[in-house]
Amino acid sequence: MDSEPPLLEARGIAKRFGAVVANEVMHFSVHRGEVLGLLGENGAGKSTLAKILYGYYTPDAGEIFVDGKPVAIASPRDARALGIGMVFQNFTLIPALSVLDNVALFQKNLPAIVPRDAILDRMHHYAKRFHLAVDPWMPARQLAVGDQQKVEILKQLLAGARVLILDEPTKVLAPQESEGLFKTLGELRSEGLGIILITHKLREVLACADRICVMRQGRMAGVVGWREASEDNLLALMFGDKPIQPALPPLDAKRHDRGHSALQLIDVSTSGGNGATPLHDISIKLRSGETVGIAGVSGNGQRELGDLVLGLLRPQRGAKLLWDEDASRWSVAQVREAGVAAVPDDPLAHACIPGLTVRENLALGSGGRYHDGLGLDWQRLDADMNKSFARLGFPRPNFDARAGNLSGGNLQRVVLARELAHHPKLIVALYPTRGLDARSTVMVREQLRDMRDRGAAVLLISEDLDELFEISDRLIVLFRGVIAAEFLPENFRAETVGPFMVGAAEHANAA
């Protein structure tokens, strides 16, 4: 590997969007037979770098080398001709076409009469070798997400990719599927491909990367070989000189006993379908003045649990009580009216109407609070929302702006300000700090604790164990729709909780 030039190398890459420096990467390379983890927070510039390598963006400065020779990559077509393939977060399959047609469509210099048999042969060959078996005649629209990803990889391999860039590939996968993907990546590595795995999850790079490049604010913060890599040094590289958050004062444990039941789930099961994870026999009791954290790998029923509490999903068996009343069949409006607030993970998709103004978005879902005849009392709404923004310490956005024009972080602030404005009695927070900058993250966590101290019940669903440890009174681990374990603060340690999140606890217990 020392004598051989890298498969793909980039030097002195710079890319600006307006005044924002998106990338300033002095050196980056991937070698034959290597899985390179490209790690960094949201917005650290990982995707920008990948898109530059794939010819999607043209860099303002810098050189790219393939096999040691300088190349010009002006478009994805150029990149593919050089053997660079990329699998995007959003797949690019044509839903109506079969898997075979999708793969064929992607081949270089496809003859006028499609050589189906030849392509089929090669597909079978690759599928067997790399665990990428998919029915070639199935229309792409009928494929599960994991299979779609397989097709994306297959079509890159058949098109002759030697460098494969995967942008957050596990984001859409269930844990089992992720394991399959890593197995595939391992096989591809042994075939001599260079693989760039973009992710913000430490676990993944630690599990399968040979080298880890950590990006921070558009720059390469450091490169670590897998032998030296540990969670601590990667975290230090990812977050750099970010001030250590002042530890919040320890929770007042006595409060538990005083609170009465806010939310009670009694042996609740829900049906799956539509890609939902069914919940099985979930029993949770959440009292006023208490925060229960829900830990788990994404896709193990967290979203469904949130939907269940909010009334979007009804229990198939069992009962849901809100303040000791049977709320199993309440509508979303009834649940919200009763004092439940929701902080979702994707504000643009789940909590905002992009075409409406910020003010109009703030008015939605407020029940009858601002009714004024047929209309709404906008002045009172403005006053309340100004107060809420101030209390949260968020800058007040222009209420007349279209919500769709706000950045993701600002939109999340709008949603938080709306949901926390009326002192909700129960807060369901689903990844509430995802996409927020460090300062706002601290603000939100403080606010959630503050709400709890003032008597609200908080159900915090998060992937961030530090966040969960910091503000939960109790921690529940969900695994495949079942409560895998429950922890009290004295056992809040990653090595204790972690095994239950990946279903490895049985082995641990046996050992």
Added chain:
Amino acid sequence: MQHDAVTLWACASARAKAFALVAAVALGVFATLLVAAGKDPLKAYIDTLTYVFGNAYGFSELLVRMIPLMFTAVAAALPARIGLINVGAEGQLYMGAWLATAGALTFSDQPAFVLLPLLTVLGFVGGGVWALIAGVLRAMRLVNETISTLLLNYIAPLIVSYFIFGPWRSPETASYPQSPPFVDAARLPTFFHSRVHLGLLYALAAVALYGFVLTRTRFGLEMRAIGGNPEAARRLGIPIVRYVLIVMFAAGGVAGLAGMAEVAAIQGRLVSELSPGYGFIGFLVSWLAGTSPVGIVTMSFLFALISSVGDILQITQGLPYAVVNILMAVILFVVLGRQNSGSAAR
């Protein structure tokens, strides 16, 4: 607020410019076609303008034509705001006319102050229930409303035909299938010794109410929320199913009023050829107007003017009325071309 007035004015002038441009390009292309057919487009246009604006009668006929178009345009625009596509205004118009006729024939001994409100309510309910069928099917996630409203269009005229060929067939004009004439008390009042009738006020009120509800009430806000992002609306507790049902009923009701006005003011009885496709033209009007209230009025005016062109061509140059369909199609193309391809492809 001054700010509002300024934006309103800016909007209005921009809309007027767009309107003028669309009309100019469409009339230009249509003129080329007329020349190709050996006709004189300039004469046709001048004839139309002198006919429509040269005397009170011509202009009053233009207003009469605008009435059903404004109704059916609102019937398409209202559901569009919550993301539903109602192409069934034609059928809803027929059912409104049918139920209004039932009322007029049954309660023919009642005075006008009873009959007119009654016919209005029945016209509204007739069209509303017809649209509600599609609304219920949609709410139950059984049939897409575009399909069901379209198919219901084929059924409604047959129901009307059954009644005028059968139970309601007028004994006086047995050779021609139509209902007996309405009593005078069941006829909508007309104004200025013309065929312009009370329906004009109804239609303008419907457009104004539509605009008011959408922009000034919380129901309008919630409707725009559903149209803008149904998933977020659901998660915010907005009762989407209830809105689907109410909006479809109201939209069908407004289309039903168009049918009621046609039988109670223009025809004076139920006939089989009630509408030369008002429901479909209204859909076009709403679509071209971008569902804005002012746009609905101006586009209704434009399409009423176009039908006048058809009349004139028929009378003075011996061309079939159907040539105006070409003009309408040209306008549609011009408007489609003006929108950026991104939003049109959506």
